Amino acid sequence: MTDLADDAALAADVVREAGLLAQELREAGLRVHTKTNVSDVVTAADHAAERLVLDHLATWRPDDGVLGEEGAERPSASGRTWVIDPVDGTYNFVHGFGWWCSAIALVVDGDPVLGAVYHPHDDVLYVGGPDLPTTRNGEPVGPLADVELALACATTYLHPPFFDGEVGEAFARAVGGAATLRMLGSASLDLAAVAQGQVGVFVQHSVAPWDWYPSSALVRGAGGTARRITAAGVEWSVAGAPTAVAEVCAALTEVRA
Structure with missing residues (x-):
């Protein structure tokens, strides 16, 4: 043991x-x-x-x-x-x-x-x-400071071909309220940056276990939140400052008339 x-x-x-x-x-x-x-x-x-x-x-x-x-x-x-x-x-x-x-x-x-x-x-x-x-x-590195989405940098590795349709609309809602957006190409390092407070929130759909588990654990170990929710027919992984995460999840699941 x-x-x-x-x-x-x-x-x-x-x-x-x-x-x-x-x-x-x-x-x-x-x-x-x-x-x-x-x-x-x-x-x-x-x-x-x-x-x-x-x-x-x-x-x-x-x-x-x-x-x-x-x-x-x-x-x-x-x-x-x-x-x-x-x-x-x-x-x-x-x-x-x-x-x-x-x-x-x-x-x-x-x-x-x-x-x-x-x-x-x-x-x-x-x-x-x-x-x-x-x-x-x-x-x-912690404790992670809580910030609202309007003051947070969002990070993702969602590629441009996946911006269309319901998924693209949900993504646009999720990051539309963020202060800015970064797409750097490594989910684990993006989430490590979240854990350090360098960026505020990570949002991505259809994240593989090896891209999510290692650094979502880091975010939680720094006092942040890591959630998985379904919206637009896909599973989204969201992690970071608790308030920003809650706002992103609300935007993803928002029902538009």
């Missing part, structure tokens, strides 16, 4: 190693493969970093389940599952933009109890969860 501090130490170690390995492989040169579209890409670094994490977990947490973005999957014998994103922001990673990271979460009964995110470009490690105050390189 492990405690949360032991899990946090393991998560911190493996996510840092994964990020440094990916960075090293990028510097050596990469072959890029397209997955679903031109902005959805994968490299050998993604697979190598995921394999590194899997090997560590097989050694130190053999009874825990695993779910990775690049296809890794192992059933859980313990009721605990590690969710892995070896390189989050691969398009940025490939094109030399530093806004990418490695991320991992420990999920129990569908709830992330721990998240760890390493940002190699700035050599910054975030660790935290609902019962573990979020830290940045070991220093607390």
